[in-house]
Amino acid sequence: GAVVSQHPSRVICKSGTSVKIECRSLDFQATTMFWYRQFPKQSLMLMATSNEGSKATYEQGVEKDKFLINHASLTLSTLTVTSAHPEDSSFYICSARDKTGVSQPQHFGDGTRLSIL
Amino acid sequence: EDQVTQSPEALRLQEGESSSLNCSYTVSGLRGLFWYRQDPGKGPEFLFTLYSAGEEKEKERLKATLTKKESFLHITAPKPEDSATYLCAVQRLMNRDDKIIFGKGTRLHILP
Numbered sequence: 001g002a003v004v005s006q007h008p009s010r011v012i013c014k015s016g017t018s019v020k021i022e023c024r025s026l027d028f029q030a031t032t033m034f035w036y037r038q039f040p041k042q043s044l045m046l047m048a049t050s051n052e053g054s055k056a057t058y059e060q061g062v063e064k065d066k067f068l069i070n071h072a073s074l075t076l077s078t079l080t081v082t083s084a085h086p087e088d089s090s091f092y093i094c095s096a097r098d099k100t101g102v103s104q105p106q107h108f109g110d111g112t113r114l115s116i117l
Numbered sequence: 118e119d120q121v122t123q124s125p126e127a128l129r130l131q132e133g134e135s136s137s138l139n140c141s142y143t144v145s146g147l148r149g150l151f152w153y154r155q156d157p158g159k160g161p162e163f164l165f166t167l168y169s170a171g172e173e174k175e176k177e178r179l180k181a182t183l184t185k186k187e188s189f190l191h192i193t194a195p196k197p198e199d200s201a202t203y204l205c206a207v208q209r210l211m212n213r214d215d216k217i218i219f220g221k222g223t224r225l226h227i228l229p
Contacts, residue, residue, distance in 0.1 A: 002163070032215050043204065043221045044161070093160045102215055103149050103168070103208070108160035 003027050004096050006109025014117050015086060021079045021112045023094030029074035030096035034106060035067070038091045050077045074099065084116045119144045123205050123220035130195055131228050138190040138203055138223045146210030150188050151217060152181050153204040161204055164190075195227045 003026040011019050023033055031052045036044040048069050049057045056069035066088075068080040077096075081088055091113055095106035122141045130136055142150065149168050153161035165174045167183040174181050178199065180191040190203055202224045206217040 004160075006160070034216065041224075043219045046216055049216055091158075095160075097215060103166070105149075105151050105163045105166050106217065107163055108153075110160045111158070113158070 001027055002098070002107040004094065004107045004109040006094050006112060008112060009110060010113045010115075012115045012117065013084065016083055017116075019081045019084055019114060021081075021092055021094070021114075023077045023079070023096065023109055025075045025096040025098075025107070028096075028098045030077075031074060031099040032097045033071060033077040034095045034097075035069060035077075035079050036093045036095065038093060038111070044093060047079075081114065084114070086116045089114055089116045119207070119209060119218050121205055121207055121218050121220035123203075123223050125223060126221070127224040127226070129226045129228060130192075132196055133194050135191070135193045135195070137192070138225070140188040140190070140205030140220055141186060142188070142205075142207045143186075144207050144209050144218075148208040148210040150183055151206045151208070152188070152190055153206065155202045155204055155222070164203075192225070195225075197227045197229045200225055200227045 005024045007022050033050040035047045038044050047062045050069045050071040052071045071077040091111050093111040095108045097106050098104040120143045124139045149166050152164040155161040165181040170185045172183050178193050182189045202222040204222045206219045208217045
């Protein structure tokens with residue numbers, strides 16, 4: 001149980017391209033999903049918290065217009081990296097928390113490796 | 118300020134050599150402490166949630182314990198497939214949001 005699917009797993013594209021990453025909870029409903037960025041041998045850095053049906057909450061220093069988040073249903077959140085540049089290359093990971101309680105653990109997708117040429 | 122510190126940063130063990138990983142935390146009221154396992158190029162895999170001091174949870178060769186200041190992840194007779202990065206995270210009791218704070222992890226390598 002508690003499976004989170006993230007697609008695509010890897011993206012390589014040219015500078016200036018916008019890239020959309022999907023995060024789906026497959027066997028539970030998630031009112032809250034989270035988007036993280038992880039650099040090599042570093043821990044996860046929270047970028048934003050996505051709440052179903054409302055605007056995402058971004059962490060300090062994360063550009064809202066660069067990283068667009070949509071959480072249109074209880075099972076799907078998307079992160080769009082707009083006009084991506086080489087410095088946006090990273091490992092992006094989403095997580096989802098079951099709507100049954102705030103103490104429920106976050107369950108993570110397998111990440112998206114984004115490479116901007 | 119809430120903080121999560123994991124030690125050691127890296128640990129190499131021989132197969133069968135038991136050991137413990139440490140997660141020290143400072144938080145203004147703990148809602149929950151979480152342990153995850155992360156393999157290279159993958160997202161973290163949930164292992165345990167601990168809610169109160171004295172609580173213990175086990176899964177195969179892993180056992181997690183919690184005190185008011187720290188948590189330990191005990192690994193008994195590890196196998197090479199236990200090699201991974203183990204992450205600890207805490208959630209504050211009076212959160213206005215749902216976020217959790219991660220430590221930097223312990224990279225565990227079990228030698229056959």
